[in-house]
Amino acid sequence: MGYWINGCQQSQETRRSCLYGDGLFETLVFRNGRLQFWSYHWQRLQTGLHRLQFPFVTEDEVMAAIEPAIQAGEDAAIIRLSITRTGQRGYRIAPSAETVIEVLRTPLTGWGWHSTALKVYCCKTRWAQQPLLAGIKHLNRLEQILARSEWTDADIAEGIVCDTQGNIISGTMSGLLVRVGQTVFVPDISQTGIDSIARQWVISQLPALGFTPIVQSIRMADVLMADEVLLMNVVQGIACAKMVGDVVVAESTLTQILAPLWVQWQTSLKEVCDNDT
Numbered sequence: 001m002g003y004w005i006n007g008c009q010q011s012q013e014t015r016r017s018c019l020y021g022d023g024l025f026e027t028l029v030f031r032n033g034r035l036q037f038w039s040y041h042w043q044r045l046q047t048g049l050h051r052l053q054f055p056f057v058t059e060d061e062v063m064a065a066i067e068p069a070i071q072a073g074e075d076a077a078i079i080r081l082s083i084t085r086t087g088q089r090g091y092r093i094a095p096s097a098e099t100v101i102e103v104l105r106t107p108l109t110g111w112g113w114h115s116t117a118l119k120v121y122c123c124k125t126r127w128a129q130q131p132l133l134a135g136i137k138h139l140n141r142l143e144q145i146l147a148r149s150e151w152t153d154a155d156i157a158e159g160i161v162c163d164t165q166g167n168i169i170s171g172t173m174s175g176l177l178v179r180v181g182q183t184v185f186v187p188d189i190s191q192t193g194i195d196s197i198a199r200q201w202v203i204s205q206l207p208a209l210g211f212t213p214i215v216q217s218i219r220m221a222d223v224l225m226a227d228e229v230l231l232m233n234v235v236q237g238i239a240c241a242k243m244v245g246d247v248v249v250a251e252s253t254l255t256q257i258l259a260p261l262w263v264q265w266q267t268s269l270k271e272v273c274d275n276d277t
Helices: 018-019 040-050 059-070 144-148 198-207 220-223 253-266 270-276
Strands: 024-031 032-036 076-085 099-107 117-127 156-163 168-171 174-180 185-187 210-214 229-233 238-245
Touching: 018 032, 018 076, 032 210, 040 059, 040 076, 040 198, 059 099, 059 270, 117 144, 117 168, 117 229, 144 156, 156 198, 156 220, 168 174, 168 185, 168 198, 168 220, 185 198, 198 229, 198 238, 220 229, 229 253
Parallel strands: 117 156, 117 238, 185 210
Antiparallel strands: 024 032, 024 076, 076 099, 156 168, 174 185, 174 229, 229 238
């Protein structure tokens, strides 16, 4: 047996994350002394672990793995949590496979494109339909890489992607919602796509704000005729599209309502923190 990197022999790599993309990840925002949206992330992680047939991992085990990264620097960071397992060549999951929890900490600066109006590209790449993987954030992100590589214009902040049936699903790195009047149309992600944490939070706020969310299939024509197109990501925040391809989308009504609520929620005091954890 041997293992080489750039011609230099190394200790053998036995994590299935590198061999097959076998595993899950969550991108966590650490700010104001807490992991924001942790309850949402933990729920999605549990769903993914069950789908990929991982042995049970406790929340305490995951938090213990994250704790050194939390303590490693200033009170603002992006923490990437990855869960994979050991294994040799072959797709079969070995009974002896051990769960591996990997944590990467990087700086968090500013609020991304929060509360701004974005120029958005219409991607040619399509998300493949696979209901067993729909919703979870697995380690294989080749489709996202291909979609994001379609444009180099620095003025374009995000790209909208359809599935192979032509239904709008999301941005390359963001959840997507379409507003028409007081109705907010939510793309159906039962067959493909990621169950965006930021999208979950926004949907939960809509009824109290007087908006009605409806989950259904959405086509590009619906997006181009919408009053407002919202894009959201836990790191980048909430934004709206000012232009989708060559079509101008003028309104930002709901974005302007949600944007301060997002900031207030993330900078709130301890009693709200307790509710999230």
